[in-house]
Amino acid sequence: MPASPSTARAINDRFALRLLQEEGPLTAGQLKQLTGLSRPTVADLVERLTEAGLISVVGESGEQRRGPNARLYGIVADRAYLAALDVRTQGVTVVVADLLGRELARASVPIADDAGTGPAVEQAVGLVERAAKEAGADRLHTVAIGAPGLIDPATGELRDSTGLPEWHRRLAAALGERLPARVLVENETNLAALAEQRDGAARDRDTFVLLWLGLGTGAAVVLDGTLRRGASGGTGEIGFLPVPGTTTLPSATDCEGGFHSLGAAAAIDSLAREYALPAPAPTGNEPPAATLVRTAAEAATSRPPAGGPDVPRDGGAAAPADSNAPQTRPAAGGADASSDGTETSVHPLGDTDTGPDTRPSADAHARFLDALADRFAIGAASVVAVLDPGCVVLGGEVGQAGGEVLAARVEARLAALSPLPTEVRPSALGGAAVLRGALLMARDTAQDDLFAPPPR
Template sequence: MAPRGPSTPAPPTGPSPASPSTARAINDRLALRLLQEEGPLTAAQLKTRTGLSRPTVADLVERLARAGMIEVVGESGAQRRGPNARLYGIVARRAFLAALDVRTDSATAVVTDLLGRPLTRTALPVDAPEAAVAELRRAARVAGADELHTVAVGAPGLVSPATGELRDTTGLPAWHRELVAALQRQLPARVLVENETNLAAVAEQRLGAARDLDSFVLLWLGAGVGAAVVLDGRLRRGASGGAGEIGFLPVPGTVGLPSAADCGGGFHSLVGRDAVTALAAEHGFTGPAEEAVAGGAGEPFLDALAERLALGAAAVAAVLDPGCVVLAGGLGLAGGPPLAARVAARLTDLTPVPTEVRATALGDDAVLEGARLAARDAAQDTLFTTA
């Protein structure tokens, strides 16, 4: 590029002033976010929280009401009756959403309104994607929805960060991918797919055990074993979506090494549900794994399980230094704080990296809660931008 001569004016520096339409869009989005996070507010409360002038707030309230985004939902008792006391809230029925928790042998769906409030819950048939979509449509109609705006699916397996596609993963039934394809093909809704453990981490950070943390690793302990990585407030998926495949982590105490197609011999072989059930049997307990972890198999069993869990947690701490590990899933919930305390104590002997260990606050419901939050956020991002 030729150099600019002395008579050529220099380009302006610093940000350009926003156009009136851009400023209105920014103000509208700010107001809608406040109404989502804090519930119904009066115009005076919106003025205080946004820092906008009274006329600007009056204009945006009128504009959002006309667009069908907000409505009067009551009056504030703390103010005199009349226009100044009107409480405005988001029109929750503006859009209906669905959250799906897809496991290896089951699928559960919750239909919500735009605020993410659950309206109906149903089990979807497996091995029959067309029937599963039909059941989801039926549940949506029960909730009062003609159509769904956004559907968020939490599923086991790798999800490509670039395309959002659920990859064909060895060991998972084909109907998982067929269900996602059927949802995308038959519904006018936007369909989002995310790894189940990642969604559990989102839920724990916003609603559960990690609400005060910017960095942590969630260990999902159930039929399978997985991990989700949150660092500096961001969910980290890795280059291929494989961050957190801790079931394949080679660890001492297993019979061999895992392979690209089989996590046998990896961390999964020590702390998956079948492994925990077998460990409990060695300690004389023959009941379900969750009952064993809840204390039914005795303290020696819990010490042995904590030893195994600490191996994986120590590897996580050494590589990522997350500051905290959350024991999640059904087994993490069953073990609760007593199991977390045992793992933390053993962890101090295995790594110099300070690492807190916490028990899940949500258990198995974390995946569905994470999917519900993902659907709500995606729908609001779209609707709040176009309001």
């Protein structure tokens, strides 16, 4: 059944707006060429979109020809303003942007553990209001929140969890009450996967798994271009995956003994102590575990990755984390720590600086990376065996810090563990992927709403 004239107009308008978003300002002739529509149809849609306040003349083409230059049409960027939030256990970062996703303001605020739910919510909401004012955004159209924990598929809200601060769950409702905006919430690891697919390491992949390696562990699954959340919103809770090499088994309320105990920041710190690697000096907002991995990757660059997990090494995949090392625990039933790489709750190594005469060798760094790759390959192999994604992105601050050096080691071990060919890539965005993913979600939602002007 052919589309009605009004439906056809709406489809054409949306297509033209998407092209203007992706390509930048275009002339009517360029829109005709890219859409395949007739000249009168393009003229009509340009008129409709201009009257709707969605596009405007932003300049003229630079073509050298007789007569006046053709007008360039572009999306009206200030037609809507957006806010993206990265909610961590101990603070919030917000970015305010225009309809094209251009950043106009950014701000952060730490929130103490003992702040109390009401004051913590007020701090976060006030931060958004101040950032919007600084950006000159008199009205926010859409606010997207990236937060740890599970999202209830039925309500779109964070599920209750004793492992998460209560203010996390209250924040979305409070923003909705204070701001005339649509408020969305998504799991932080899922948002990281969205950002890596659109702007990062998985731009050429419709199917892949992002393995989050930060303060904690998590995973996001994208199949045939669609993010998969699962029946309860828990797809990718890999921290609870039972694995060899731990001293116990995870439970429904505690992921200690699962993959979290091998790949989370505290476990990486403990593993580094086994190889006598010194505590890293503070490096901006980079968490200590990521700095350890980055330093090791830089030191071991000249050494090729080992062939697989069967190569004898100190501290193989089965080496348990130091049971005396302080552990960071994520939310019960959720990946609370999955992207909290910048949290100050990461336990730094002790004072293990051995001085300039006993600095660890490149070989010690390489063996540390070998052992770490063994651990990461265990989690990756479990996911690959079930989903066969063809590509695993090592996400988060640790995945980005390890770069190609760590990714190559994990890929070699994965090839020895699984018959399914799988490429392993390092994150291109690291911890910034959560905020970028939230902004992309806010922009997509706003454009879906605004890019469908009512039929005339």
